[in-house]
Amino acid sequence: MTDLATAPASTVEQVDAPPGRKRRRLDRETTLMLVVPPILVVLAFIGYVVWRQNATLTGAELEQLKWSQVWSLIGQHARLTFVSSVLVVLVAVPLGIALTRGPIRKFSPFVVAFANAGQGAPSVGLIVLLAIWLGYGFWTAVISLTVYGLLPVLRNTITGLDGIDPTLVEAGRGLGMSSTAVLLRVELPLAVPVIMAGVRTALVLVVGTATLATFINGGGLGAILQTGISLFLPKLMVAGAVLVALLALLIEWLGRVLELVARPKGL
Amino acid sequence: MTTDLSKAPEPTDSSGSTGSGGSISGAEILLEDVVKQYPGQKSPAVGSLSLTIPAGEIVMFVGPSGCGKTTSLKMINRLIEPTSGTIKIDGEDIRGKSETELRRKIGYVIQGGSLFPHMTVEKNIALVPKLLGWDKKRIDERVDELLDLVSLDPGRYRKRYPRELSGGQQQRVGVARGLAADPPVILMDEPFGAVDPITRQRLQDELLSIQRELRKTIVCVTHDIDEAIKLGDRILILQEGAQIAQYDTPEVVLGAPATEFVADFIGSGSSLKQLSLARVSEVELRKPTTATVGERVADVKQRAEAAGDRSVVVLDERGRPVGWPWLRQLKGDTVLEPTEDLVNIDLRSTLNDALDTMLSSSHGGAVVTGDRDQYLGVVVFDAVTEHIRSLEEEARD
């Protein structure tokens, strides 16, 4: 995004740039993925609003789908997602860095393999186990979501750092940069695209899994679904599912924007 | 220069081929019994290397793949720590300072430039000066100066990212980055290995002209013996385990390879390789009959026949050669200015360049000019081959 805004519109510069090396433009796919989801989300939400205003709803349904209730659930859900994702980054990135330094470096492939396998572990199990251990509530939900979102970011931080051309790292050292300077000014910026892809995956995982938070009084849009299921009210189930899906699409889109913004220019 | 074929490399004998130029700003590098044994390998990658690299010279490390060139080079800036032995720069043990401090005083240039892709050209070059805490104004000026030095227009290239440059341009920026903090010593590992031959030649010429001005101590690894001959004041030919096969000036290495290994390594083309060392000025010039534009043809023919020449060199009224016709091509009363261009060669050209021109001439020779295109004579094939033979004999003695 930033480089779109600041890229000089100089034609002179373009002329003698070697073919195929022009300043980066967004390719078609990226542009589509940036433009289409928000439009879809808005359209679908309008559809929901129209349905909500015209549907005949009974007591429990009305109670759950009150606008004030819906907005507060969306707020809780977003908060769960946001807090967990920030924690994920704060924990996974430094951990990933540590696992690519020095002698413990040789363990990093195992961590990556574990992260890949761990992805398949059932999230309900984790949430319930943690709740038994830590008790019910928002923070327990946040912790289990963080643990769940950790894996993709950790994995991508490791693969991102490992994937950097070693001659660039050596060039940095050879020029007289300290290893910290090389990490901060060469390795991390170069790994940002891969790390951010992991962050987007984590966001999607977390926003989906946050639906389960309601089981341990963690809040979120899961409440509508839970009520719908326990009282067998199909309208609630569908409405809840649609709202969760729309929020997830929006968050995924946000992740893409973030990825684009964070990507260093020149890559 | 070519007569100076002393075999023992004297540190004071600072290369005639790089010519006069600036005063030496390089520092002497000394390697004493340097050994590098990688863990888990039977024989050391570098087994006891002792070497003096004189200040202000370009020393080329050549040798077969895996012989330890890169390892030897990287021990100089401590990217690789020697197992044993001592390395001194300007008389100081390199272990006396911290690694980063040491490296900021040693330029480092690698294949392809190895520019940081997320930094602009300017940021890449400014890296070391920034580490050294230079102020912004000084850095800006330095970046411009360096871009000029490597023939890139600062206004146009400063703000570009590496991927917006061609391979040759990236390599130039890589050289500029290595020179940024004006280090006395520059290490290069196959700097021009990743570019096409024409660009490579340009970059080599550029490096030579930069070096004429700066007189750094440059250690350059290459696997291209021709590059070594062209750039090196001295060539270090290494064998498996960084054993020195020969360490001498290109002239001596070519003229008198120390061992079978060296002879094999420089290859059968070594006589041809002499050609890029020797200059036209060293060869005896032939003086065929000349004619001036406007002279009577009959007179010219008479003179030529008396001298036994079948062609004449035509000069204009200011003594500059303009044509080289056969006698039978001279028609009419007076000698006219020929219509086709005559390709002359300069007295300072290499024999290699001269041969190129000679091959495209029907006379088997080329007209040689000096300052302001003044006619000096003609160089012919026989003279060149004779010269090469004498060079080889001299070197052998």
Ligand SMILES: Nc1ncnc2c1ncn2[C@@H]1O[C@H](COP(=O)(O)OP(=O)(O)OP(=O)(O)O)[C@@H](O)[C@H]1O
């Ligand atoms: N990090 C390392 N660990 C173990 N062995 C190494 C390492 N680096 C190099 N070697 C070995 O040391 C020897 C010398 O390697 P070096 O890279 O110095 O060769 P080189 O002369 O630069 O070769 P090339 O022309 O292919 O670049 C080789 O046999 C190589 O396999």
Ligand SMILES: [Mg+2]
């Ligand atoms: Mg090498």
